[in-house]
Amino acid sequence: DVKVTQSSRYLVKRTGEKVFLECVQDMDHENMFWYRQDPGLGLRLIYFSYDVKMKEKGDIPEGYSVSREKKERFSLILESASTNQTSMYLCASTSLGGQGSYEQYFGPGTRLTVT
């Protein structure tokens, strides 16, 4: 079974702090994604990566950055957390070919509260 793990289920940070959210997948997937989920808005793509050290902005990249130094690990960074970044953050991965192509596998999510 594909497994996508996220470093924390719940996180509380103060305004202005630098926040790191970590995601690890164990299926050698090429593509990895970070979404945020807000009630009534569904999931919105923040950033994605299609290879080590390669990244592209999604629909709402402002206030975020990412890092992918190893294929299995994709980190989301909030440079200076703000209250409007309080949300559920979901990581996902997918392979580029084969039977699992186009199926994104999701982690359990990190609920981040910024106070």
Added chain:
Amino acid sequence: AQSVTQLDSQVPVFEEAPVELRCNYSSSVSVYLFWYVQYPNQGLQLLLKYLSGSTLVKGINGFEAEFNKSQTSFHLRKPSVHISDTAEYFCAVSEPGGAQKLVFGQGTRLTINP
């Protein structure tokens, strides 16, 4: 640009009743279509996907969906729901090829009443 509209934010139904969750999409190119489910306090998991071929797609847990290109719809159906189907359901669209990015709808919360 692609977009997805889920027409109902909440759908309450009684156990063993049929249910339909509606999804419409907008795209200037051909699309792949997906339904994901999110059970309480969990991540999303794939219910079913349409990539090509038969427009009636069967998924896990007795769900199915029909791709209607002329109406740009991909509605999800189940003939008889169970309490365990209580969850949030997301419709999503992707453009063939490329990075396999998904654009999600707003979600529909399905509540099953005994």
